[in-house]
Amino acid sequence: MQESQFLAPEIRSELEANEKVLWVGQPNAMSELISTLPILIFAVPWTAISVFFLMCAFTTTKQGQNLWFLSIIGVPFTLLGLLLLSVPFYTYFYTTKTHYLATDRNLYVIQLGKQISVEKYPREDLINLVRTESGGKGTLRWTLQGNSARPSYRKAKQTGEVVFKNIANPRELEHLLRDTAKKGS
Template sequence: MNKLTTQLQKIVNDELAPHERVLWAGQPVAKRVAMAAFKLWLFFIPWTALTLFMFKEVYETSEGEFIPQVFLIPFILIGVWMLLTPIRKWFNARKIVYVVTNKRVMTIEANRQINIQSIEADKISILEKKMYSDGAGDLILSKEIYHHKTRAGNRDRDRHRVTEKIRKKGLFAVPNVKLVEDSIRTMLRENRS
């Protein structure tokens, strides 16, 4: 296992079934997870700046009236909350463990409660790799198409407007993605024989 905290190592060991062994375990690159969230800043920097400007203008022109200012406070809080998203994502990534065993691939999230998602070897439908220049990357293990109700889009048989979305399951922002891919291929070979 790659440099996991004692608490995370215990969670991984407790989750293993008899005769199941770890081929690879590690955590996502927290910096890469946080960087993906910076795209939100393109929207929320102007959002927050505009709401702060509006708050200042309302404060200066309201002549002691408090109601218009109270109306803007939730918009300011939303902006600040969204600007903090990369930091929240960075901290959350430090609580995620990816585990490849000889039988399955697990994603363990150890926040207030422990969430474990497993993909058994026979359920892995694809092995799609996206690699970055630093060797980190994403491994997509399955894709699921689902329908999302919306105001635009095609109609389903019940005449609801829906759009098709793809939910990707896999390991995201893993360090040394080639090593992890090799571990998954080893697991798949072992389970075919």
């Protein structure tokens, strides 16, 4: 079991009194980055063509008249391209700020940053686990049941599930949670 005093103060302050931390983890940022590769592959030619169009709009003249006004079409496409190019970076930094926590009573999904977001799910409300694993990493996905009117369920209510995404050794965590649930009951 992990001692809660080694946790960042922002995370530690979210725990209930006498709550024992069993496991702390984060999504694998590199895996998340790789999962955005298709977007990047699409974004590079998209942005290149958009920028090429913009350059053509500013440099081409027809019968002595400048065609800069065509950039009105090119600008939104270029902006969208830049937005798509930023997706991998945003995903990477978002992932490095995400923390998963399993205690003897609850599971937490904590998002650190300027605004701290804490989702807290009592373990008895999580059923029917789906585990997807690949090369030692994987995802655990629980269905949420019970009192979904709780404020911290707002995000999970949109999807109906609680996800620990791209964590190391998901099977070990699954076994740990099962063992501790048995002892608890």
